Amino acid sequence: MRYFQRFTPDTLLLTNRMANMLSAVAEFKGKQALYTKQMPEQLEVLRQAAVVQSTESSNRIEQVTAAPGRLLELMKEKTAPRDRSEQEIVGYRKALDMLHASHAQIEPSENVVKQLHGMLFWYDGYVGGKYKISDNEIRRKDGVDHEEVVFKPTPAFMTDIEMQRLHQDLNEQWQRTTFNKLLLTASYVLDLLCIHPFSDGNGRVARLMSLLLLYRGGHQVGAYISLERIIEQSKEQYYETLNKSSQGWHENEHDLMPWAEYFIGVVLLTACMRFEMNLTAAQETPSKSEAVINSMRRLPKFFKFTDLQRMCPHVSDATIKATLEGLKKKRVVKCAKRGRDATWEKATTKFWNAEMPEDESNLFWGRFDSDPFWSQDGTAPFWKTRTVETENK
Numbered sequence: 339m340r341y342f343q344r345f346t347p348d349t350l351l352l353t354n355r356m357a358n359m360l361s362a363v364a365e366f367k368g369k370q371a372l373y374t375k376q377m378p379e380q381l382e383v384l385r386q387a388a389v390v391q392s393t394e395s396s397n398r399i400e401q402v403t404a405a406p407g408r409l410l411e412l413m414k415e416k417t418a419p420r421d422r423s424e425q426e427i428v429g430y431r432k433a434l435d436m437l438h439a440s441h442a443q444i445e446p447s448e449n450v451v452k453q454l455h456g457m458l459f460w461y462d463g464y465v466g467g468k469y470k471i472s473d474n475e476i477r478r479k480d481g482v483d484h485e486e487v488v489f490k491p492t493p494a495f496m497t498d499i500e501m502q503r504l505h506q507d508l509n510e511q512w513q514r515t516t517f518n519k520l521l522l523t524a525s526y527v528l529d530l531l532c533i534h535p536f537s538d539g540n541g542r543v544a545r546l547m548s549l550l551l552l553y554r555g556g557h558q559v560g561a562y563i564s565l566e567r568i569i570e571q572s573k574e575q576y577y578e579t580l581n582k583s584s585q586g587w588h589e590n591e592h593d594l595m596p597w598a599e600y601f602i603g604v605v606l607l608t609a610c611m612r613f614e615m616n617l618t619a620a621q622e623t624p625s626k627s628e629a630v631i632n633s634m635r636r637l638p639k640f641f642k643f644t645d646l647q648r649m650c651p652h653v654s655d656a657t658i659k660a661t662l663e664g665l666k667k668k669r670v671v672k673c674a675k676r677g678r679d680a681t682w683e684k685a686t687t688k689f690w691n692a693e694m695p696e697d698e699s700n701l702f703w704g705r706f707d708s709d710p711f712w713s714q715d716g717t718a719p720f721w722k723t724r725t726v727e728t729e730n731k
């Protein structure tokens with residue numbers, strides 16, 4: 339928490355831009371309890387989709403991927419991981435599950451950071467939960483064959499000391515409640531990334547810790563909207579603001595605000611906006627069976643059960659099966675191949691030629707991809723909203 343060592347509540351001056359960002363998030367925070375009471379079923383759908391998106395995006399930012407069909411099977415624990423990438427994906431999912439279920443009992447600490455890292459690299463006892471033993475560098479590609487060093491993190495021999503100091507400062511500042519907790523969270527994440535305590539997995543651990551600190555500060559939006567997906571979609575700005583705010587960090591002369599404005603004004607406010615938009619759409623969304631049928635209309639004549647799982651992550655397998663059986667009785671579809679690789683065929687009827695409904699919100703939860711912009715004087719946000727074609731291609 340180096341940044342706050344230079345200020346007191348009286349000397350830390352916020353720009354109008356930052357003050358309005360904090361005000362907008364606080365206003366949304368006040369609505370959380372109302373949503374929780376009025377729309378529990380819709381929130382559960384959002385929660386399930388967010389876990390899948392967060393696991394996929396946070397790993398994909400680090401070039402850790404799995405095939406779409408494999409990802410869903412791993413998330414539902416229907417298959418065992420085949421390689422290192424799949425092992426790390428499973429580990430991230432388990433870490434997320436722990437934070438979502440037990441955040442109220444988890445005090446942010448150095449041991450929690452190690453535990454989360456250990457869960458990511460659960461398959462490798464020599465790496466998981468252990469600090470780096472050699473110095474690392476943060477590099478950026480400059481052209482095809484050239485890389486440049488953009489930041490040198492804390493040396494390996496200083497990692498233990500810096501991590502102890504970071505969490506001691508965090509706990510002290512958090513208890514004092516003299517500074518806004520969102521600013522403290524942004525500062526903590528920046529410091530953790532500048533220390534870069536592990537040989538691998540630092541970005542993912544930092545994103546998990548940001549979720550935990552948001553929970554601890556009373557912000558629950560990360561349970562229902564994937565913060566990691568928003569970061570992935572604004573990845574260039576993510577790295578750019580980290581680079582700006584890390585300059586002068588070792589000398590404690592850095593400027594937190596570029597990173598804080600991104601973290602609060604882009605990531606968190608976008609999540610709040612998507613949350614409200616999705617719940618508004620949910621009030622007009624057709625049934626889950628209709629969502630399956632509308633998804634089928636976009637598939638070719640022959641399609642697989644796994645295609646529907648991929649296109650309808652918020653719909654249970656039992657609902658998909660029941661929908662198919664109902665259409666089968668009406669002779670709208672027929673099963674061309676049974677078994678785990680079940681294939682279905684659309685019958686030639688007018689049913690499949692019907693026009694699609696104008697509102698396609700039932701096809702994919704989290705469909706709103708909204709980019710926040712702020713007016714020149716920072717007095718108010720406005721939004722450019724577009725509809726994602728689908729993330730299930």
